[in-house]
Amino acid sequence: MASLKDNYKERHLFNFYKSWDLDGDGWLTAEDFMSNAETLAVLQRHGKWEEDVVARWRSYLGGWWDILLAEATPSSPDFSNKGSSDRRSGAVSFEDWARFLKKVSILADSYRELPDFLKAYGNLLFVRMDYNKDGLICVKDYRIYVAKNNMDIMRSNDCYAFMLSSTDLRNDSILSRQRFDELFYEYWTSHHPACRGQYILGPYENMSL
Structure with a gap:
């Protein structure tokens, strides 16, 4: 098992790369999220493509994406520490993802309070x-x-x-x-x-x- 110190970061790194970063380049994009939205919609409908379900998942993940992208703006705490070549316009890094999770852990006291x-x-x-x-x-x-x-x-x-x-x-x-x-x-x-x-x-x- 992961060390007690590192298991939080390790499990979220795994989820970031395995479930969301579809091309494995270390960045999340709107295309990654919309592709995942379509996949989740089809899974929900047991292999069927239903436009209303796809639209609903695009809305869910589109909202999530907008929040994540806000973490990647120049106002982000780590932005000034990265050269322009280290950032991708319209993309989200794991550090941005981690800031989002930190906010969720502060604001949500139970499952019902999750986004x-x-x-x-x-x-x-x-x-x-x-x-x-x-x-x-x-x-x-x-x-x-x-x-x-x-x-x-x-x-x-x-x-x-x-x-x-x-x-x-x-x-x-x-x-x-x-x-x-x-x-x-x-x-x-x-x-x-x-x-x-x-x-x-x-x-x-x-x-x-």
């Missing part, structure tokens, strides 16, 4: 992970999700077990929707080195970016 676009993302993640559609997440659901997303299937059991609270264990090691939301919130906001939610998007350590 709408993050809650929409969390809702879709739950639906995708709930493989047997019983409204609950079990270790089998999690393993299937990890395998389908080309993550480390050999670590899925351990990562799932890490997320379980004593109450979850008494409930047959099942995650309810409420518990999933708590873990999803922790993933985005918690700096605690033993944050249980750090694996809700899947294993992330020792993965090639």
Whole structure:
């Protein structure tokens, strides 16, 4: 597992590169976000392209993109420390992404207070992970999700077990929707080195970016 000191940054670096930086160049662009919006819309509709769903996801991620891009303006704290050749016009770096996450962790005290676009993302993640559609997440659901997303299937059991609270264990090691939301919130906001939610998007350590 990641060192206790570095796991917050490591999990967000992994998510930045694996899920959002589609061309792997270290920068996020509007094109990355719109392409992801289309992918998420099609996933939601089980492979179907539906214009209203695509438009809704473009709106969700467009709002997210506007906020992120604001972090990459010359007023950003680290902007003056980077030469012009180190910045790309209309692009967002991981440092910009991290500033956005810091603001979310300060402003949101619970899942319900997360930005709408993050809650929409969390809702879709739950639906995708709930493989047997019983409204609950079990270790089998999690393993299937990890395998389908080309993550480390050999670590899925351990990562799932890490997320379980004593109450979850008494409930047959099942995650309810409420518990999933708590873990999803922790993933985005918690700096605690033993944050249980750090694996809700899947294993992330020792993965090639």
